[in-house]
Amino acid sequence: MKVIQSDTSIVKIAFSGRLDSNYVSNNEVKFFACLNGLEAPVVLDFSEVSFLGSLGIRMILMALKEVKRQGFTLKIENADPNVKYVFEMTSLGDLLL
Template identity: 30%
Template sequence: MDLRSEQLADGIEKISLIGRMDSLGGHEIDLRFAALVATRKLLAVVDLSEVSFLASIGIRTLVVNARAQSQHGGGLALANPQPLVAEVLKMAGIDSIIPVFPDVDSARSALAAAAKRH
C-alpha cells in the first residue's frame, strides 16, 4: 500500500491511496495517514481511485481520521472509489459519516464551499 500527498492550489490537501487496504496494506499506511490527517486542521480529499480492496481495518483508518479532523475543525472527503470499494463504503454506512464524491474536483469544491460557510 502506498500513500502520496500533494497540496492543491486552493489549500486543500489531496491524499492518494494506492493498493489494497487490507490488514497488511492498512497497517502500512495507518501511521503516515494519521500523521497527515489527524494532527492538524486541514481540508483533505482522499483519492481512492487506485484502492482495489477495502477491508474493515481500512474503513477504521478512514473513520478515525475523519473524526479527528472534524474535531480540529477541518474536513475530509473521499473521492473516486472503484465500484467494489464504493459498494463496501455504502454497505458499511461510511458514506453517511464521510462524504463520498465521484471525483476529486467535486470533493474539492464541496470541501471549499463548506469551509467558506464556517
C-alpha cells in the first residue's frame, strides 16, 4: 500500500495486488496508522488490486467505521469488475465511486 496524497483536501491511499489474508496481516497496522487524525475524506485507489477476499472486506469495513467516527467519508475508486462484483455481492456497492 502507498499513500498517494495526504493533505487537507483528500487522503488517497493506493492498494496493489491481492487483498487477501496475508496482505491484510502485513498492511493492516500501517493502513490504520494513515487514518489517525484525519483532516479530509479518504479515497482508496483500487486500480492495481487484482483480488479481494473477506479479510480485505473486513479491513475496509473497519476503516470505514473509523473514518466515519472522525466525520469523514471513505470511497473506493477504479475497482476492476471482478473486485466490484465482490463489493456488490456483499451489498457494499455504495462504497464504490
